[in-house]
Amino acid sequence: MSAPDAPNGPFDTVVIGGGPAGLQAALTLGRMHRRTLLLDSGEYRNAPAEHMHNFVTHDGTPPAEFRAAARAELATYATVTVREVAASAVVPDGEGFRVELGVDTAATAPVAARTVVLATGMRDTLPAIPGLEPLFGTVAAVCPYCHGHELSGRHVAVLGSGPHVTRVAFLLERIASRRTVLADGGELDPGIRAQLADAGVAIRTEPVKELSPSAAGATVSFADGPDEEVGGLFVAAEFGQRAPFAERLGLDLLPSGAVEVDAMGRTSVPGVFAAGDMAHTSAMPMPLASVLTAAASGLIAAAALDGDLLALDHPS
Numbered sequence: 001m002s003a004p005d006a007p008n009g010p011f012d013t014v015v016i017g018g019g020p021a022g023l024q025a026a027l028t029l030g031r032m033h034r035r036t037l038l039l040d041s042g043e044y045r046n047a048p049a050e051h052m053h054n055f056v057t058h059d060g061t062p063p064a065e066f067r068a069a070a071r072a073e074l075a076t077y078a079t080v081t082v083r084e085v086a087a088s089a090v091v092p093d094g095e096g097f098r099v100e101l102g103v104d105t106a107a108t109a110p111v112a113a114r115t116v117v118l119a120t121g122m123r124d125t126l127p128a129i130p131g132l133e134p135l136f137g138t139v140a141a142v143c144p145y146c147h148g149h150e151l152s153g154r155h156v157a158v159l160g161s162g163p164h165v166t167r168v169a170f171l172l173e174r175i176a177s178r179r180t181v182l183a184d185g186g187e188l189d190p191g192i193r194a195q196l197a198d199a200g201v202a203i204r205t206e207p208v209k210e211l212s213p214s215a216a217g218a219t220v221s222f223a224d225g226p227d228e229e230v231g232g233l234f235v236a237a238e239f240g241q242r243a244p245f246a247e248r249l250g251l252d253l254l255p256s257g258a259v260e261v262d263a264m265g266r267t268s269v270p271g272v273f274a275a276g277d278m279a280h281t282s283a284m285p286m287p288l289a290s291v292l293t294a295a296a297s298g299l300i301a302a303a304a305l306d307g308d309l310l311a312l313d314h315p316s
Helices: 020-031 063-074 164-171 190-198 245-249 291-313
Strands: 011-016 036-039 080-083 087-093 096-101 111-118 122-125 155-159 178-182 202-204 208-213 218-222 228-230 232-234 238-241 272-274
Touching (some): 020 036, 020 080, 087 111, 087 245, 111 291, 164 178, 190 202, 272 291
Parallel strands (some): 011 036, 011 111, 036 080, 155 178, 155 232
Antiparallel strands (some): 096 111, 208 218
């Protein structure tokens, strides 16, 4: 559905990103009759996942099904426009912003907006182990809260040698039948080794050569020693901003690499809001990679944005 009047603005806001944070922000703004443009590049962090979990009423829903339902809801709001195109630049322009789009045609000319919501998410960089990427989102995952229960009663491995391995292994204590840390040639701190041993967690120190699908889940092959059959695998992926807008706009970043926002989703640049796993407050050590928290942050940012525009339009 297209919003009325000039198709290229000025919009009250342009929401960049069609994941749960952006969809919820657009819904909240649509319900307040704010003229809103949602830009969806078609790239999503949870695209490899077959199902999303730990979201009340949506536990087990395929991500694509969730997005389709959200799009159908947005279509009922006359002031919301959805375009399946990526933003290529966000440029301050007078009292607002100019958002340039990815395809240089008349149909995708730059749009003007009073405010911007960045909901572009993060990009995961997995350890460079052959066979890991095809398993990511099914057999291999990052978050036990999102993907742990489905591995109940199975042998579950934790890949890595950093401090995270103890936390993940302990989180799986009540879920997995067996737990093994795959140090992949890394050095485990003696204290970590002792903690794992006390908790009944096995350790394989050999470098991991390859992962391959199996009937149980995956077969782990090592540079030396026997293969290990596992039902699931948790990895510590490195992550960074999926889109360049935070850096180009000069937004304050946190040590995690996420955009720093206040409790209401405001960034360090007036008129620019951020929601989803690309941003968090300084009180949090890292962003929560959760569909539910991403959607909630989209609602909060949209409500704050609406209030800020209200204050501008009706100064006291």
